Amino acid sequence: MSRLQHPTLGTIEGLASGNVTQFLGIKYASLDHRFGTPKLYNGQASSGLVNAKSVGPAAIGIPNGCQLEHGLIQHSLPIPDFPPESDTECLNLSVTVPCDRVRAGKKLPVFVFIHGGGLAFGSGTWPQYDQAKIVRRSVELQLPIIGVVINYRTNIFGFLTSEELRKAGFKANNGLRDQKVAFEWVKAHIEGFGGDPDQVTAIGQSAGGVSVTSLLQCSEKLFQRMVVLSGSCLLRRPVSLDAYEQFYQEFCKAQGFGDISGEERIRAIEDRDSLELLLKTPPSVPSLPALDHDLLKEEISFEKAKDWSNAQQPRLPGLEWCKAIVFGDCEYDASVFLRSLTARGSNVAQQLSNSLNRAIPGKQLAIAALLDDYGISNAVDDGSACLAISHLANDLSFYLPCDVFAQFFPGTKYIYHLNEPNPWDGPFRGKAAHAVDVTFLFKNFDQFLPPWTKAVAQGFGDNIIKFVAGQVPWQASSGDNRVALVYGNDARGGELRKDEPEGVGRRAALFRYEESIGFDALLEAVSEFVAGK
Structure with missing residues (x-):
C-alpha cells in the first residue's frame, strides 16, 4: 500500500506494485440522475482517508462486455471481480504513477486514456487497459509519465437525446460531457499526484478516438497533445437532433412507452431499471454524438476538414489549443x-x-x-x-x-x-x-x-x-x-x-x-x- 497526502483530495491510499503506485476508482464527477449532467467532484480534504485500492463501478453496459472485447482481441486476460455497475456512481478514474515521483513531487507528463467500444459499451477498469506496465516501461526509458484511465457513460445513458428529455433537464452527449469533466478534473488535481497539468496528452482508441477528436469542438483547453488510434470524429459524426427524435421514438416503442403522454413517458423511463432499459433498446437506436449546438456546434465532414489548416476560416476551437497529434x-x-x-x-x-x-x-x-x-x-x-x-x-x-x-x-x-x-x-x-x-x-x-x-x-x-x-x-x-x-x-x-x-x-x-x-x-x-x- 502507498499513501499520498493530496493537497485537495486529502489522504489517498493506493496500491504499490514494483516501481509504480496505482490510485484506483477515484471519483471525478457526481451525478444526481443517470441521464444528468456531470458535475466536477473536487473531494473534501478534511473528509478522512480516501480508499483507492480497488477499481470503481463501471457505467451500465451490456453483460459480459469485457469478454466480448477479449473475443475481438482473440486472447483473454484474467477478469477480476468487478464491483457492480452503477448508473450514477460510475464516473471514476484511476491514476498510475512512478513510485519515486510520488515521493519526489516532481511534475511529470500525463496521458488520459479514453476507451473504445463504439460508444455503446466499455470500461476503463478492464484488465486490457491496466496502465501499470506502460508507466513501468516509461521509467525504464527514463521518460517517466503518469497514466490516467476513466469510466464514462456509453449507450443510451451516454448519448440518447430527444426534445422531451432535454425539456426534462437532460442534455445531449452525456458521454462526451463526462470525458470533458474528467479532463477538467485532471487539470485541477493531477499536480497533487506529481503530474503536470500543462503537459496532458489525450489518448483515444476506436470510439475513444472519436471522442477525443470530438472534444476539439470545446472552447476550453482540455489537453495539449492527442494520440488517435483507429477512430475519429470523421468516422462517427454528430447526427442531427431531428434524427435523434426518430431514434427516441423507436426507443420508446421498444420499451412499451409509445402510446402515452410525454410526461408519463419520462416517468416511465425514470421508473424502469437501468439494465432493463438498456437491454430493451433496439439495435436501430445508435450510440452517436448529437449535433446539439451546445457541446457540439459544428458539422463534421471530409469537405469541411479542408478548411482546418486555413486560419482565415472558422474552425474547431481545439485546432488552436491542441498543438500536436499522433494519428494512425x-x-x-x-x-x-x-x-x-x-x-x-x-x-x-x-x-x-x-x-x-x-x-x-x-x-x-x-x-x-x-x-x-x-x-x-x-x-x-x-x-x-x-x-x-x-x-x-x-x-x-x-x-x-x-x-x-x-x-x-x-x-x-x-x-x-x-x-x-x-x-x-x-x-x-x-x-x-x-x-x-x-x-x-x-x-x-x-x-x-x-x-x-x-x-x-x-x-x-x-x-x-x-x-x-x-x-x-x-x-x-x-x-x-x-x-x-x-x-x-x-x-x-x-x-x-x-x-x-x-x-x-x-x-x-x-x-x-x-x-x-x-x-x-x-x-x-x-x-x-x-x-x-
Whole structure:
C-alpha cells in the first residue's frame, strides 16, 4: 500500500506494485440522475482517508462486455471481480504513477486514456487497459509519465437525446460531457499526484478516438497533445437532433412507452431499471454524438476538414489549443465490420450496388467502377465479396481520416500505419485487425506474444511514451514531406516511409473517386450498408 497526502483530495491510499503506485476508482464527477449532467467532484480534504485500492463501478453496459472485447482481441486476460455497475456512481478514474515521483513531487507528463467500444459499451477498469506496465516501461526509458484511465457513460445513458428529455433537464452527449469533466478534473488535481497539468496528452482508441477528436469542438483547453488510434470524429459524426427524435421514438416503442403522454413517458423511463432499459433498446437506436449546438456546434465532414489548416476560416476551437497529434490506423481495422456484412446473406455484392445507387443517385458508372476496382462486383462468392466490401469500408472509415488529418490538421502531426498481424487463433489471425494497437500499447498481453510481434509492440508503445513525454517520436509529416512510420511485416519495429497508399500497405483506389462520387456521400452510404440498413 502507498499513501499520498493530496493537497485537495486529502489522504489517498493506493496500491504499490514494483516501481509504480496505482490510485484506483477515484471519483471525478457526481451525478444526481443517470441521464444528468456531470458535475466536477473536487473531494473534501478534511473528509478522512480516501480508499483507492480497488477499481470503481463501471457505467451500465451490456453483460459480459469485457469478454466480448477479449473475443475481438482473440486472447483473454484474467477478469477480476468487478464491483457492480452503477448508473450514477460510475464516473471514476484511476491514476498510475512512478513510485519515486510520488515521493519526489516532481511534475511529470500525463496521458488520459479514453476507451473504445463504439460508444455503446466499455470500461476503463478492464484488465486490457491496466496502465501499470506502460508507466513501468516509461521509467525504464527514463521518460517517466503518469497514466490516467476513466469510466464514462456509453449507450443510451451516454448519448440518447430527444426534445422531451432535454425539456426534462437532460442534455445531449452525456458521454462526451463526462470525458470533458474528467479532463477538467485532471487539470485541477493531477499536480497533487506529481503530474503536470500543462503537459496532458489525450489518448483515444476506436470510439475513444472519436471522442477525443470530438472534444476539439470545446472552447476550453482540455489537453495539449492527442494520440488517435483507429477512430475519429470523421468516422462517427454528430447526427442531427431531428434524427435523434426518430431514434427516441423507436426507443420508446421498444420499451412499451409509445402510446402515452410525454410526461408519463419520462416517468416511465425514470421508473424502469437501468439494465432493463438498456437491454430493451433496439439495435436501430445508435450510440452517436448529437449535433446539439451546445457541446457540439459544428458539422463534421471530409469537405469541411479542408478548411482546418486555413486560419482565415472558422474552425474547431481545439485546432488552436491542441498543438500536436499522433494519428494512425491498423491495416485491417474493418475486422469490426465483417460480422454484420456476413449477416446480410447471399448476393451481398449486388445488395451493395443497389444500396449505393439508391443512396447516391446519378452516379451509376462511377459506382460500378469503384466496385470493380475493389474486386466487389466480380467476387467469386459472398465470402470474398464481404471481404472486399470490408476493404472499402476500411479505407473510408480509418485510412481516409488518417490522410485528412495528415493534410489538414494545423499543428504538428506524426502519422503511423500498423501492419503487424494478430498472432492468436481466430478469424483475424494473420491480419492487423482492430484493437491490435491498444493491445500493443499497454503491454498487458506481452507475455502471450511471439518474440517478433513483441518487438513490434515495444517499438510502437515506446514511441507513444516518447510523444507523451514531450519528445519527437519520429519525423513529423508536413505538406511538402508527407511521411509515416510503418510497423510490422517488412517494416518490423518501425520504418519511416513516404506516406503513399501502396508504400504503407494501403490501397490507392478510393482516391480516384473523390470528385466523381464524393467521399462524404460514399462514407455515409457504405456505413449505412455495413450497419445493416
